[in-house]
Amino acid sequence: MSSLEESFAKYDLAFKGKIRNVYNFDSDRLLIVTTDRISAFDFVFDDLIDNKGILLTKMAKFWFSKTKHIIANHIDNTDNQKLPTTFADRCMLVKKTKVLPIEAIVRGHLDGSAWESYNKTKKVNGLEIGGQYQKFDKLESPIFTPSTKAEVGKKDMNISVVEMKNLVGNDLTSKIIDISFSLYKFAYEYAKERGIIIADTKFEFGIDKDDNLVLIDEIFTPDCSRFWLYDKKTQEIKYESFDKQFFRNYLINNNWDNNQINIPDDIKRVLISKYQLAYDLITS
Numbered sequence: 118m119s120s121l122e123e124s125f126a127k128y129d130l131a132f133k134g135k136i137r138n139v140y141n142f143d144s145d146r147l148l149i150v151t152t153d154r155i156s157a158f159d160f161v162f163d164d165l166i167d168n169k170g171i172l173l174t175k176m177a178k179f180w181f182s183k184t185k186h187i188i189a190n191h192i193d194n195t196d197n198q199k200l201p202t203t204f205a206d207r208c209m210l211v212k213k214t215k216v217l218p219i220e221a222i223v224r225g226h227l228d229g230s231a232w233e234s235y236n237k238t239k240k241v242n243g244l245e246i247g248g249q250y251q252k253f254d255k256l257e258s259p260i261f262t263p264s265t266k267a268e269v270g271k272k273d274m275n276i277s278v279v280e281m282k283n284l285v286g287n288d289l290t291s292k293i294i295d296i297s298f299s300l301y302k303f304a305y306e307y308a309k310e311r312g313i314i315i316a317d318t319k320f321e322f323g324i325d326k327d328d329n330l331v332l333i334d335e336i337f338t339p340d341c342s343r344f345w346l347y348d349k350k351t352q353e354i355k356y357e358s359f360d361k362q363f364f365r366n367y368l369i370n371n372n373w374d375n376n377q378i379n380i381p382d383d384i385k386r387v388l389i390s391k392y393q394l395a396y397d398l399i400t401s
Contacts, residue, residue: 124201125150135161136170136340142210145326146193148200149209151177155380155388157365159272164380170207172392177335178209179400180304187299190332191323214323214333217285218266220273221293223301225259226316227252228343229362242275253316253356259301261294266321292330293322304337309347312398314354318342337399339392359391 121138128140128148135156142148151170155162181190191211200208224231224241231241232252239246242262250256263281264273282290297320308315319341321334335341339360346355358366367384 121150121152121204124204135159136173145213147211147213149211150204151207151209155361155364157361157368158375159267160375162380163377166380166385166389168389169392172389172396173335173338173340174207174209176338176396176399180337181332183307184300184303184332184336187303188296188332189325189329190336191325211333212325212331214325214331216266216321216323216333217289217293219276219281219284219293219322220264220266221297221320221322222262222264222317223259223297223320224256224262224317225301225305226255226314226343228316228356231262231317243277253354259298261297264319289330293320296320296330296332300332300336308337308344308399310349311401312347312349313359313395314345314347316343316345339395344395359395361388363391364388 125138125140125148128142130138131141131147132139136152136154138150138152140148140150151174153165153167153169155164155166155169178192181192184190191214193210193212195210200210227235227241227250234241235246235250236252241260244260244262246256246260248257261278262275263278264275265284267273276284278290278294281293285293300320301315301318304318305315315337318337320332320336323331323333325331342360343362344359346357346359347353348355364380364384
């Protein structure tokens with residue numbers, strides 16, 4: 118057991134995700150502890166990235182606060198003084214919700230799997246994409262491409278909006294799509310003013326005890342979003358990943374074979390420096 122896990126041993130571990138350990142704090146709330154683990158291609162590595170969990174927590178809390186006017190979130194700050202002080206900077210006390218089994222993905226630019234699909238078929242998640250786009254191009258309007266929310270160790274699967282309706286119903290699907298676009302458009306302009314382009318991102322939602330839709334998990338962090346640098350003076354975008362894609366690219370370029378590795382120190386340093394810069398720019 119790590120020192121981090123020992124500090125929270127008095128709490129009942131409700132769920133161990135790829136990056137977060139989730140504990141039962143009391144009957145109505147959970148304690149989310151963001152570790153320094155890193156995952157890629159749905160594989161969780163044993164090697165850690167120092168301070169990654171702290172940066173992810175700070176970024177998520179920042180955006181949860183900034184987007185409260187769009188949708189309520191699961192954050193509960195009433196008992197923060199009761200959290201273990203040693204690791205308080207990587208903790209979020211949240212209200213319990215019924216987690217919806219989908220991930221709401223919004224894409225404003227073509228990159229990653231969306232670009233690969235478009236380049237082959239002119240479609241993304243089965244959606245016809247008009248126009249003649251090149252890699253990294255900004256779409257005329259953002260698109261919504263949901264996926265399933267798989268268990269740890271299993272792969273998320275892209276689904277259509279029709280399939281999403283079968284999972285969560287017509288009304289919730291419509292609400293989630295509208296809110297996802299509102300969140301993305303707000304954050305896109307906010308971050309762009311500060312030198313970051315949010316090319317795409319994902320959201321997760323839950324239903325609280327009063328049957329309200331709420332935003333959960335994390336929001337606009339380098340783990341769940343694609344960040345590029347933007348120069349306001351020249352209006353140029355630097356298509357270099359300031360997010361987890363940097364680590365994915367390292368694995369691809371080194372022919373990673375889906376096994377545990379010792380992540381080189383220089384890769385760790387570059388990755389965390391990218392996360393730090395993204396955080397500093399966005400919160401400036």
